[in-house]
Amino acid sequence: xxxxxxxxxxxxxxxxxxxxxxxxxxxxxxxxxxxxxxxxxxxxxxxxxxxxxxxxxxxxxxxxxxxxxxxxxxxxxxxxxxxxxxxxxxxxxxxxxxxxxxxxxxxxxxxxxxxxxxxxxxxxxxxxxxxxxxxxxxxxxxxxxxxxxxxxxxxxxxxxxxxxxxxxxxxxxxxxxxxxxxxxxxxxxxxxxxxxxxxxxxxxxxxxxxxxxxxxxxxxxxxxxxxxxxxxxxxxxxxxxxxxxxxxxxxxxxxxxxxxxxxxxxxxxxxxxxxxxxxxxxxxxxxxxxxxxxxxxxxxxxxxxxxxxxxxxxxxx
Amino acid sequence: xxxxxxxxxxxxxxxxxxxxxxxxxxxxxxxxxxxxxxxxxxxxxxxxxxxxxxxxxxxxxxxxxxxxxxxxxxxxxxxxxxxxxxxxxxxxxxxxxxxxxxxxxxxxxxxxxxxxxxxxxxxxxxxxxxxxxxxxxxxxxxxxxxxxxxxxxxxxxxxxxxxxxxxxxxxxxxxxxxxxxxxxxxxxxxxxxxxxxxxxxxxxxxxxxxxxxxxxxxxxxxxxxxxxxxxxxxxxxxxxxxxxxxxxxxxxxxxxxxxxxxxxxxxxxxxxxxxxxxxxxxxxxxxxxxxxxxxxxxxxxxxxxxxxxxxxxxxxxxxxxxxxxxxxxxxxxxxxxxxxxxxxxxxxxx
Ligand SMILES: Cc1ncc(C[n+]2csc(CCOP(=O)(O)OP(=O)(O)O)c2C)c(N)n1
Ligand SMILES: [Mg+2]
Numbered sequence: 310x311x312x313x314x315x316x317x318x319x320x321x322x323x324x325x326x327x328x329x330x331x332x333x334x335x336x337x338x339x340x341x342x343x344x345x346x347x348x349x350x351x352x353x354x355x356x357x358x359x360x361x362x363x364x365x366x367x368x369x370x371x372x373x374x375x376x377x378x379x380x381x382x383x384x385x386x387x388x389x390x391x392x393x394x395x396x397x398x399x400x401x402x403x404x405x406x407x408x409x410x411x412x413x414x415x416x417x418x419x420x421x422x423x424x425x426x427x428x429x430x431x432x433x434x435x436x437x438x439x440x441x442x443x444x445x446x447x448x449x450x451x452x453x454x455x456x457x458x459x460x461x462x463x464x465x466x467x468x469x470x471x472x473x474x475x476x477x478x479x480x481x482x483x484x485x486x487x488x489x490x491x492x493x494x495x496x497x498x499x500x501x502x503x504x505x506x507x508x509x510x511x512x513x514x515x516x517x518x519x520x521x522x523x524x525x526x527x528x529x530x531x532x533x534x535x536x537x538x539x540x541x542x543x544x545x546x547x548x549x550x551x552x553x554x555x556x557x558x559x560x561x562x563x564x565x566x567x568x569x570x571x572x573x574x575x576x577x578x579x580x581x582x583x584x585x586x587x588x589x590x591x592x593x594x595x596x597x598x599x600x601x602x603x604x605x606x607x608x609x610x611x612x613x614x615x616x617x618x619x620x621x622x623x624x625x626x
Numbered sequence: 627x628x629x630x631x632x633x634x635x636x637x638x639x640x641x642x643x644x645x646x647x648x649x650x651x652x653x654x655x656x657x658x659x660x661x662x663x664x665x666x667x668x669x670x671x672x673x674x675x676x677x678x679x680x681x682x683x684x685x686x687x688x689x690x691x692x693x694x695x696x697x698x699x700x701x702x703x704x705x706x707x708x709x710x711x712x713x714x715x716x717x718x719x720x721x722x723x724x725x726x727x728x729x730x731x732x733x734x735x736x737x738x739x740x741x742x743x744x745x746x747x748x749x750x751x752x753x754x755x756x757x758x759x760x761x762x763x764x765x766x767x768x769x770x771x772x773x774x775x776x777x778x779x780x781x782x783x784x785x786x787x788x789x790x791x792x793x794x795x796x797x798x799x800x801x802x803x804x805x806x807x808x809x810x811x812x813x814x815x816x817x818x819x820x821x822x823x824x825x826x827x828x829x830x831x832x833x834x835x836x837x838x839x840x841x842x843x844x845x846x847x848x849x850x851x852x853x854x855x856x857x858x859x860x861x862x863x864x865x866x867x868x869x870x871x872x873x874x875x876x877x878x879x880x881x882x883x884x885x886x887x888x889x890x891x892x893x894x895x896x897x898x899x900x901x902x903x904x905x906x907x908x909x910x911x912x913x914x915x916x917x918x919x920x921x922x923x924x925x926x927x928x929x930x931x932x933x934x935x936x937x938x939x940x941x942x943x944x945x946x947x948x949x950x951x952x953x954x955x956x957x958x959x960x961x962x963x964x965x966x967x968x969x970x971x972x973x974x975x976x
Contacts, residue, residue: 344928344966345752346756396931402927404928404931405931409927423756459685460686486656488657488660488661489660495684564661614929615928617931617934620923
């Protein structure tokens, strides 16, 4: 598949925007106005962007605790996300959720919640809806290497294969679950996609820091899903730059080495594309995105907090 | 001065003692040997006792709970740790159907000496899935012991007793207690898994606090002194079995009781306590037992909504005044304090 110049630029723009949003969150976090845990996606933008670029607006995406990039890549509203992290009434959940619970149904980002693995069967259920109603929608569930250890994920894979559901398991393997490296959690010499293969699911592997490779693989997967040929599992090796939860770097605490971190930084998904983009364009685009982000933060900060009454609403439909 | 250590350090010391004292004890859980060591409560254990006895686990809480049970019925004494109660919910089947009943359903032929430590989150936007207080769920299950130590001293003594007990013990630890220091003996000792503790004697009203709420009750008792109300404060600390004696003795004496829970009021442990007290003391109660606890909706994330989610000392004090037949004089609200942090050093993200 040939990816044209315009598409490359679009992928790059989308990654840059996510990177800049996450960096803005990291920068403002010490002000202590975003009073909830945040799991940043810096370093992992290519997986989110490459997968979502292969989707249509009507397709559905689900995610877990680290979902900012997925939400934005699917077209989730930036202002509503930032306001949600600030706990404001204008946030996408009216302040009830915070960073770990994002939703923008209009954009097809159905939901993210932070119990690891738990949104996987829920996404499979959404794929069942799509199949039963013959809506032609594709569903994507983003999950991590840690989630692959949860029984519910394997039960979900089995069911999705059994029913040939149109769901893409987009697995970002960033080598860690919090501070625990893969080697203390899974046997060596067995890849995540190999593990999935055992369920009889079609598996693919794409460099998670190469947005074009991810986009190509995801496009292929979507074609497959739409033809009713069953679910696909896509493994994307990548790396989280900042601490598991929070705005800082934490290579100093000793669970991973500075060298490992640096080697992944050299493999920056954004840098890898920069040579394809004219520097004039970079500057003007950066400026435009910065403006958009400033507006989103200003919106979030100036929005009202929900009133006390709101807390007791929405318990029942 | 006697030695003071934190709640987290006390838990760590208890586990170190148990690992040292009994080769069958082992410790596992997500992040147990990582640099943060379960908020300090498992720090250094792997270095000291080796990777075979202190280890990280895959993100497989359900299976690992079964593994703990399987090893327990065949001779080991596992301590399994979860950074949040909410994560342990994926293993509820193993806990409720299997571990709790293993001894009973095989006619007492086997024992399941497991300790499952779970942390109760609060504050800094922990929200709907990282801050539930579900002790009443566990209290509903025969076969489980359920404890909630409040002080560092009890944390050490109760955890050692829990590991030495031959039943599954659910140990619920409030995150806001982790940094609090207390006098803790260096040697090993045991604190009963069946007794609540009178923290402070009084004569006019009994305040029964659950976990962190016991501390709010102490603060309320301090406020009440200014109104010449003498409150007896009880740290419940044991959720199952309920220590009827300690509770009845106190309320028999005071005739009034306020039960302050860190869980929902609706079908919560406070309802059980209230029933126990009313059944025995109906005639001698001077006022109906009153329950304070979490409202009937999930924890919202935004501080604007979660700040007033938890009972606070001035509210407890006001209710107590009312119960004592005094007009609630509106005890002062503590000002200039962010309510989603126990103190300013606690900046999340946990
Ligand atoms: C069932 C459950 N267990 C533990 C946790 C705590 N936890 C939150 S994120 C996380 C790491 C998950 O790792 P992975 O799936 O690889 O995602 P990553 O953080 O690397 O993006 C853990 C253990 C949780 N949220 N849910
Ligand atoms: Mg990971």
